[in-house]
Amino acid sequence: MAHRGASKVELENTTLAFARALEMGADAVELDVRRCGSGELVVHHDPKLSDGRTIFSVDKRDLPTHIPTLAEALDACGSMWVNIEIKNDPKEPDFDAQEVTTRRVVDFLRERGSLDRWLISSFRRETVDLIRSLMPELKTAWLVMTIDDAQLENIASAMASQGHTALHPWVKQLSRRMVDVFHRHGLQINTWTCDDPRRMRELVEWQVDGICTNVPDIALQVINSPN
Template identity: 60%
Template sequence: MTIARWMPHRPHSGPAHVQVMAHRGASAAERENTTLAFMRARELRSHAVELDVRMCASGEMVVHHDPALADGRVLNTLNISDIPDEVPTLAAALDACAGMWVNIEIKNDPSEPDFDPSDTLATLVVDYLRTRGAPDQWLISSFRRETVDSVHRLWHELPTAWLDMGVADDAADALAKDLLGSGHQAYHPYVKTLTRSVVDTMHRNGVAVNTWTCDDPVRMAELVSWGIDGICTKVPNVALEVIAQAS
């Protein structure tokens, strides 16, 4: 199977360059962050999958958005044998994503019970990805800037992105320069706060912009017209249709 690779921003490349990232897999069709959701994303011809990784008490990396299971048990207090089968390990998740590149979000929020200021999980992720071949199969992101900084220090060739709720138009240039200066290649802003000015500013600086989470085809079409690099969505089939219509 051909290995899919994440590509940095490419100026003037048109709608066909827009990458569709299945948010936690094809999560409108299957339970989020499961191997079924990831395989459905591939069936729908997504370019990529976005998923969330955490660490359990026994040290394994597991794919789950929230720090706790639905029954309230916190993941970092559980051994891997205590975790339901539908919660995949990172290894199983990446196997299910074969043929797509993967945006791995490292969950490390200071307000959550599994917060780790030492970024042990970042180290585990990087060490594991080194065993799986070329670094450009992956794009690593986190809301915690220190975490993505740690990832870049650990493996300079591994593409990294900062997740954010948004930046003001007049602050975007400084942010873009800061991201580039820190070795990061992409910015991941919340779709509801994203403006065309921010996209243009990031692109002038050579920073890719992948936005989350957009399921509205009208907004998708607008983003495509702005030259967005990636759209993270629960409905990748809809995004692909929008891109095809714009091409």
């Protein structure tokens, strides 16, 4: 899974980065969605531009031209399946307690179709839970930086019962036991962000379902290696 596209060789979260990931042969791409001042869904990781303005306060026509709309980004992704991360952090200036952005993403994907190609994730559990209630056909994943090892069984059981698809843990917190527990409950593990070939090999041995990486070309070499 190409993290924000082929972000080592192109500017991240741009149509060029997504197109390059497709050229490299990536199976999937990850991108970040926010809502700009004029209401459009745009693809950008940080809540602010480099000049300090918040994405939420700037109309689409006034954003830097390299920032694509979600529609433009998905067009550039071609045949890859796409992990759409909804950015909705209570600590950030564009926090959306009413989940307007989430609802717009769901409406957009309902109209676009090809629902089997989209996996929607967020660090905010309430966001992915809402998606399950709004449109159960969409696949959902919970992003986590840390997770209580003693609660793995309970968390996996709850996520499975709610119909979620995957857990997306930080690679430095990922353990083989975590993979085994979530697989036993029928859930996928897609981990982020790994650029180290040796660690990638270990993750392949653990049978993780997806590796989010800034170097999809190297990841493909590891995955396809006979060793």
